[in-house]
Amino acid sequence: xxxxxxxxxxxxxxxxxxxxxxxxxxxxxxxxxxxxxxxxxxxxxxxxxxxxxxxxxxxxxxxxxxxxxxxxxxxxxxxxxxxxxxxxxxxxxxxxxxxxxxxxxxxxxxxxxx
Amino acid sequence: xxxxxxxxxxxxxxxxxxxxxxxxxxxxxxxxxxxxxxxxxxxxxxxxxxxxxxxxxxxxxxxxxxxxxxxxxxxxxxxxxxxxxxxxxxxxxxxxxxxxxxxxxxxxxxxx
Numbered sequence: 633x634x635x636x637x638x639x640x641x642x643x644x645x646x647x648x649x650x651x652x653x654x655x656x657x658x659x660x661x662x663x664x665x666x667x668x669x670x671x672x673x674x675x676x677x678x679x680x681x682x683x684x685x686x687x688x689x690x691x692x693x694x695x696x697x698x699x700x701x702x703x704x705x706x707x708x709x710x711x712x713x714x715x716x717x718x719x720x721x722x723x724x725x726x727x728x729x730x731x732x733x734x735x736x737x738x739x740x741x742x743x744x745x746x
Numbered sequence: 747x748x749x750x751x752x753x754x755x756x757x758x759x760x761x762x763x764x765x766x767x768x769x770x771x772x773x774x775x776x777x778x779x780x781x782x783x784x785x786x787x788x789x790x791x792x793x794x795x796x797x798x799x800x801x802x803x804x805x806x807x808x809x810x811x812x813x814x815x816x817x818x819x820x821x822x823x824x825x826x827x828x829x830x831x832x833x834x835x836x837x838x839x840x841x842x843x844x845x846x847x848x849x850x851x852x853x854x855x856x857x858x
Contacts (some may be wrong), residue, residue: 636789665844675835675848688845718810722789726844731777732797733844737790 633658636725641644644744650711653741657704660670663687663733664706668740669720669740678721681706710743718745748773750838752849759826760857767821767852774814780846781810781821782835787840790835794821826856 635657645651657664665688666678677690681700698708703724710717720740726733749772755775759765769779778797782790795812796803796819809822819836821849837846 638789663844665846667846675837675846676849677840677847678846680844682844688840688843691834692843720787724790724844724846730797732795733779733839734780734792735844735846736792737782739789740787742787 636723636736638721638738638741640741641739641741642744644746646688646717646746647684647713649713650709651713651743652707652709652713653721653723653743655704655708655723655725655738657723658727658736661725661727661736662704663726663728664700664704665726665735666668666706666708666723667722669722670718708712713745715716715745716745723724748838748840749774750775750836750849752834752836752845752852754808754852755850756815756853756855757822758857761826763826763856764822765826765854767834767854769819769821769824769849771817771819771838771847774817776814776838778839779810779812779819780837781808781819782837783838784812784833784835784851786833788833793834823854830854831856 665680680688700706724735781793796812807824833851835851837848
């Protein structure tokens, strides 16, 4: 089975622009979660989508949004980029087994805001 | 509020040593705990997942234990190799879903 894929892998944007990142989950996985990783804050949860509905949300401003399509692929969008949005953005897909959602991560998108 | 702590933040050992990485969490009502490995600039690789009903989980040279009552997990790496050099992260689910709370990680360096 193919793993989680993320596109693009690298991105350079200017302050004030917007960006869209894409994540394709492992086939059969219906849950997709997004995380932001920075040296100072570590890994922080952005949001989770399950069956096209946002199920969990982290403490990020409304500039960060996401969506999930019927094929479980997910996109996240960041509007009005700030320098502090420079980070590695990771998505993970998971499949429920009992009460457990074991998460599998993609390679990430490295976003640099200048 | 669930908080996850990992000690030490960094560890440097000579090749061949056995080592233990620690993870503690404040809320013992967890469904499972997952250990990951991250190489610099890369995504996370799942190493082991321990269910709340399990005490241990093993994969090759890796052994993870879980003590829910004390809010602790350990990752034991036997006969360490330079290729084990990476950051190791533990994470617990926030609820029954796809939100994980991560520790800050332990950066491991294994010297040849």
